Amino acid sequence: MAVAKPKQQRLVLALAAVAVLAAAGVIASFALQDTAAYFKAPADIAASPPAPGQTIRLGGLVKTGTVTRPGDGLELHFIVTDMKADTNVTYRGLVPDLFREGQGVIATGSFDAQGVFRAQELLAKHDEKYMPPEVAKALEKQGHPVNAS
Known part of the structure; x- marks a missing residue:
């Protein structure tokens, strides 16, 4: 050898x-x-809905007048918008202190079989000048300029 x-x-x-x-x-x-977890804006979801159970990060603005807390107060319903389309969101748990209507939010979760977005985590902006970059880009892509610095 x-x-x-x-x-x-x-x-x-x-x-x-x-x-x-x-x-x-x-x-x-x-x-x-x-x-x-892939980031999507409501208009992206309307154009191409993800499969039920697929984890995504939904980002946009919390639509004014849509936040409700039915039942025991731990459940939260609201709409995320990018000014082109809206997505209904349900979340159960502790809400970040800075979560409020008209502010940027990123919700991580998935759609159920009925088409309801079930968020498992909410991230809210941390000061008056900050908006998550992904949310700002999605809003600008949809023709809504954002004054984030």
Whole structure:
């Protein structure tokens, strides 16, 4: 049996390392597909609704006059708008102190089989000048300029 030369050994080792890294990348991408939350504005959802159960991040403004707290006060119903389309949202849990009508919000959750967006997490802006960049871009894309600095 012939002994491989050092140059051939390095080549085999390098190819094996590339194959292992490629396999790890493929496995990681499949694993992250189920946990990745894609940002969408209400107009994006109206144009192409996500599948029920698919986790997304919905962003826009809390539409004025739409916040209600039926029942025990822990459940919250409101509408997220990007001035082109609206999405009804239901959330159960503690609401961020800065959550209010007319302000930017990002809700992480999914649509149920009936088409209701069930938020599991709410993020609200943290001061008067801040709006999440994703929300600002979505609003500007829809023709509503935002004065965020």
